Amino acid sequence: MASRCPTCVACGGCAPKSKPDLEKIREEVGIKSFYNLKEEVIEKNLCSMCRGCVTFCSASTLEAIAILKGKPDYINEKNCLSCGICYAICPRTSSLENSLRERYNYSLPIGSYKSIYSLRSKDLQIQEVATDGGFVTGFLKYLMDEKIIDGALISRREGLMNNQPMLAMSFKYLLKGAGSSLAVSSSLEDLNIYTTYIPSLLMLKGLGEFPTRIAVVGTPCQITTIRKMQLLKIVPSNIVNFTVGLFCYENFHFTEDGRKFLEEKINARMSDIEKINVKESMIVKLSNGKRIEIDLDELHRIVRPECLPCLDFANWASDVSVGGLGSQDGYTTVLARTNQGKSFVDRSIERGYFEEDHMFDKNEALEKIKSMEIKKRTRGLKRLEELGLDSKEFE
Numbered sequence: 001m002a003s004r005c006p007t008c009v010a011c012g013g014c015a016p017k018s019k020p021d022l023e024k025i026r027e028e029v030g031i032k033s034f035y036n037l038k039e040e041v042i043e044k045n046l047c048s049m050c051r052g053c054v055t056f057c058s059a060s061t062l063e064a065i066a067i068l069k070g071k072p073d074y075i076n077e078k079n080c081l082s083c084g085i086c087y088a089i090c091p092r093t094s095s096l097e098n099s100l101r102e103r104y105n106y107s108l109p110i111g112s113y114k115s116i117y118s119l120r121s122k123d124l125q126i127q128e129v130a131t132d133g134g135f136v137t138g139f140l141k142y143l144m145d146e147k148i149i150d151g152a153l154i155s156r157r158e159g160l161m162n163n164q165p166m167l168a169m170s171f172k173y174l175l176k177g178a179g180s181s182l183a184v185s186s187s188l189e190d191l192n193i194y195t196t197y198i199p200s201l202l203m204l205k206g207l208g209e210f211p212t213r214i215a216v217v218g219t220p221c222q223i224t225t226i227r228k229m230q231l232l233k234i235v236p237s238n239i240v241n242f243t244v245g246l247f248c249y250e251n252f253h254f255t256e257d258g259r260k261f262l263e264e265k266i267n268a269r270m271s272d273i274e275k276i277n278v279k280e281s282m283i284v285k286l287s288n289g290k291r292i293e294i295d296l297d298e299l300h301r302i303v304r305p306e307c308l309p310c311l312d313f314a315n316w317a318s319d320v321s322v323g324g325l326g327s328q329d330g331y332t333t334v335l336a337r338t339n340q341g342k343s344f345v346d347r348s349i350e351r352g353y354f355e356e357d358h359m360f361d362k363n364e365a366l367e368k369i370k371s372m373e374i375k376k377r378t379r380g381l382k383r384l385e386e387l388g389l390d391s392k393e394f395e
């Protein structure tokens with residue numbers, strides 16, 4: 001591991017292949033530091049808990065901040081060099097937002113995209129365990145087979161109520177992660193809270209110095225953090241060469257009360273749940289084969305509060321973004337957003353990894369995605385105002 005330079009700005013610039021854009025950092029962030037992040041984001045309950053700030057800081061061996069009592073905080077304030085990078089990469093600050101929008105041609109409401117598909121993996125092993133059409137697992141396999149990536153940052157179910165991040169370096173491990181999208185994990189910091197949010201960015205800690213190329217699967221806040229890191233050219237984002245963004249209306253968060261609330265809604269025990277999926281509603285499949293659909297508006301008691309101020313549903317800054325919304329059961333809706341996203345998706349279809357749903361109505365799917373995006377955005381702006389913030393600043 002590279003030793004710390006005496007004038008270190010925690011940029012990771014000493015790591016191979018990564019030359020940080022210091023000018024851009026200064027221009028965007030000015031003198032803002034973790035102190036400002038605490039004041040403007042964390043203490044105002046805006047933090048998405050993506051843990052990008054902690055991942056970056058630890059990645060640079062500084063360890064000035066860590067998760068304390070469930071939130072990012074100083075552990076060694078004197079080690080903080082006020083470089084401002086944690087502030088700049090936070091998905092909840094407006095830093096770099098304009099540059100990001102420009103880079104990914106953002107326009108309201110769902111950002112730009114080149115093509116939309118409804119796809120199902122042809123691999124029966126994948127189909128059996130996938131959340132929707134198994135596109136994500138099949139596509140990561142394609143990227144690995146073609147040596148475009150060495151591995152993928154996904155999540156893995158490690159037993160009932162336990163879902164953790166995983167760096168999958170082979171198809172065997174991709175399969176272990178398939179379908180785990182809404183399994184509940186015990187929060188790493190507080191074992192009494194169960195959440196569907198997986199703190200996967202923490203897995204990137206320290207990886208920036210390895211000659212590896214990975215794909216990251218993540219929610220909009222996680223992908224935004226990675227993209228902001230990439231704009232600044234800082235470790236560990238240098239090893240991410242593909243992003244798969246999940247559509248995400250919200251995550252769920254269960255204390256004992258929340259668990260009881262859901263059990264009453266589904267009239268069954270949590271242990272009877274075989275699978276939870278979200279499209280425009282929550283779909284719960286029980287081990288006895290019963291399927292229960294619950295309107296998302298009825299679930300506010302178990303919505304993870306950190307998700308409420310979020311304004312991004314369709315993950316506009318990713319290379320491809322995916323969800324079940326708009327497709328029939330058993331298929332994944334895929335928006336190819338970047339040129340490389342489109343060319344890899346098209347090639348993977350040509351190589352026989354996927355079958356397309358020929359009954360798929362693209363316009364109808366796009367309308368549904370736009371409508372969820374607007375619904376989420378409206379809720380997010382309202383939440384920002386409830387928190388006493390000027391919502392215009394975030395639009």
Ligand SMILES: Cc1cc2nc3c(=O)[nH]c(=O)nc-3n(C[C@H](O)[C@H](O)[C@H](O)COP(=O)(O)OP(=O)(O)OC[C@H]3O[C@@H](n4cnc5c(N)ncnc54)[C@H](O)[C@@H]3O)c2cc1C
Pocket residue numbers: 129130131132133134135136137138153154155156174177178179180181182196197198200217218219246247248249250251277278279280322323324325332333
């Ligand atoms: C929290 C959350 C909320 C979602 N909300 C919606 C929604 O509102 N509407 C909608 O249409 N779709 C939503 N989705 C997406 C949907 O549930 C499926 O993940 C998506 O359609 C892909 O299905 P698939 O069969 O192609 O994926 P699969 O082949 O089953 O693979 C899914 C992959 O995603 C990985 N993964 C899941 N979550 C994470 C994570 N946080 N970090 C890293 N890897 C992860 C899994 O390990 C697996 O590799 C959500 C997903 C998540 C995780």
